Amino acid sequence: MNIVETRDLSKCYVFDSGLRVEALKDINVKIEEGEFVSFMGPSGSGKSTLLNIVGCLDQPSSGRVFIEGNEVDYRNSPAIVRLHRQTIGFVFQAFNLIPAMDALENVCYPMHFNGVGRSRQKQRASELLNLVGLEDRMCHLPSELSGGEQQRVAIARALANSPRIILADEPTGNLDSGTGRKITDLMKNINREQNISFIVTTHDPEMARAADKVLKLNDGTIII
Numbered sequence: 484m485n486i487v488e489t490r491d492l493s494k495c496y497v498f499d500s501g502l503r504v505e506a507l508k509d510i511n512v513k514i515e516e517g518e519f520v521s522f523m524g525p526s527g528s529g530k531s532t533l534l535n536i537v538g539c540l541d542q543p544s545s546g547r548v549f550i551e552g553n554e555v556d557y558r559n560s561p562a563i564v565r566l567h568r569q570t571i572g573f574v575f576q577a578f579n580l581i582p583a584m585d586a587l588e589n590v591c592y593p594m595h596f597n598g599v600g601r602s603r604q605k606q607r608a609s610e611l612l613n614l615v616g617l618e619d620r621m622c623h624l625p626s627e628l629s630g631g632e633q634q635r636v637a638i639a640r641a642l643a644n645s646p647r648i649i650l651a652d653e654p655t656g657n658l659d660s661g662t663g664r665k666i667t668d669l670m671k672n673i674n675r676e677q678n679i680s681f682i683v684t685t686h687d688p689e690m691a692r693a694a695d696k697v698l699k700l701n702d703g704t705i706i707i
């Protein structure tokens with residue numbers, strides 16, 4: 484089954500001046516369940532826009548998106564919220580952890596919104612922090628963690644509600660190459676062991692090498 488499919492997906496930004504930017508032009512992609520796909524391409528080629536639309540953080544101008552075979556209705560916000568809580572996990576370049584919460588609380592946070600009880604939240608969060616190798620860092624604030632450790636917390640948080648898909652926008656973009664490689668390995672292991680599909684945007688050749696499929700974007704179009 485295709486976990487994600489886009490059909491003639493386009494996105495055009497129109498500015499007040501009348502200027503139009505076609506960020507995506509008729510994108511057709513099919514991503515299979517359990518696949519690790521990376522999107523590469525120069526800055527401004529549309530990678531973030533594509534990820535944001537698939538992740539329902541942004542809406543297409545035209546075209547269709549299917550997640551687990553169901554068409555996404557971008558105007559139906561309760562359905563979008565459900566998709567986010569139950570199907571999609573996000574990892575960002577800048578980690579985006581909550582600064583006032585320690586690692587454990589950051590991982591608990593999405594479970595709270597999914598109606599998970601407090602003791603179950605803490606149990607799962609500590610299991611996930613263990614999985615990403617941070618069993619000794621549970622009570623540390625983000626400011627007390629290295630970049631690589633913060634990204635591990637973010638990966639644990641993305642896994643909190645047992646998603647089928649993890650979307651990651653330049654997940655190694657703020658990390659040195661050695662740390663980036665470890666994060667890539669961690670994501671690849673989670674992909675293999677848990678059959679979670681990964682869709683990443685990256686400039687990082689190591690990340691691209693870990694992918695089952697590399698799709699190249701240029702000027703809003705897939706070139707390979």
Ligand code: ADP
Pocket residue numbers: 496504505506524525526527528529530531532533
């Ligand atoms: P990439 O992630 O490959 O760097 P983006 O998806 O961020 O590319 O951007 C693709 C194009 O769309 C660029 O020309 C960018 O300036 C434009 N763009 C992206 N987001 C917005 C936005 N929110 N408003 C207007 N233009 C945008």
Ligand code: ADP
Pocket residue numbers: 526527530531576652653
């Ligand atoms: P990345 O390097 O990860 O592609 P960008 O720097 O392109 O990120 O974009 C960061 C954020 O700014 C995104 O949320 C994108 O939608 C927004 N953005 C990018 N280009 C523009 C633009 N020209 N106008 C308004 N927002 C933009």
